[in-house]
Structure formats: structure tokens, C-alpha cells
Amino acid sequence: MRPVIIAMSLLSAFSVGVALAQTPPAADAMARAKEAFDKADQDKDGALNLKEWKAMGRRERGFQMMDADHDGKLTPDEIRSAIAAYRKQQG
Template sequence: MKLKLTLLILGASLPFAAAHAQDPAAADKARDAFMKVDTNSDGALDLAEWKAAGRRERGFTMIDANKDGKVTPEELRAAMAKYGK
């Protein structure tokens, strides 16, 4: 349940998420929320940023599909599709 909630919260923060595609204001809000968590502005979340946002390492490990130590918007969208809905 917590993983689904995490995915929904972070998924809502994804720029250009499909759910927000028809609502420019929601897309802007999502992009702003993601950028707020992405404190080093590299376009991905590292484990430190993930934890600083109050998330558990287990969720990060599950979502980091290519195991490169970063969670990208694409990986978050894939995890939402797999676990969040």
C-alpha cells in the first residue's frame, strides 16, 4: 500500500505525465514538484534526494529499473503503470 501511495505521489510530480497531458496547469504543477525533489537539477532522483523527500530506500530500489542509482521520470512512469494502477 505504501509503495502505491509513493508511486502516486511521485507520479503526480512527473513532468508531462500522461494523466496530466490534457491539463497544462496540472503538468506545470507536476513538473514543479519533480524539480523540487530533484535538488541537483540533473533530471533524475538519486537515493539521497529520494530519502530527503521522505521516501524509503526499498521503493527506490524497486523503481530504479536499470540499477544505475537514479530514478528517472521514465522509470517512475513505468513503475506507476506496473504498480500504481
């Protein structure tokens, strides 16, 4: 599940409610994560396709693991769900 760990930085940018409750350094980290996701989302459709994912240096296996609906796109919700499942598995 290493790809999930890597994707965690992307996920945090999409937790607006949590971001508002965080300290400024955490909010800054979320802003950086959102910026990284937006930069990776070359076609600006709000999701990452496999080409965009791999352009970030990520492996296809991680993409396939997180693409819950198998539509060829990773949405922030899918990333969040994958991270939640990983955290639950860890403990």
C-alpha cells in the same frame, strides 16, 4: 507499491503529449508535479538520486523498486514505467 502511488504526481509532469490534451486543471496539476520534481532534483541532472528521494520524505524501498536499471537514479521514464506496471497490476 505505495511509493509508486506517491510518485504518480511526479510522473504526470513528464507526459507532455497528454498534458496538451488535458483540461486546464489537469495541466495545472502536471505543472505542479514537474515543479516538485525539479525542486527535488537538487543537482539538476534530470533524475532523482536516493538522497534527493529521501529528502522528499520517501522510503528507500520505493526508490529501489522503481530504479529499473539499478543505476542509483530515478528518471521520469522509470517513474512512468513503475506507474504503468502498478496500474496494470491494479486492473
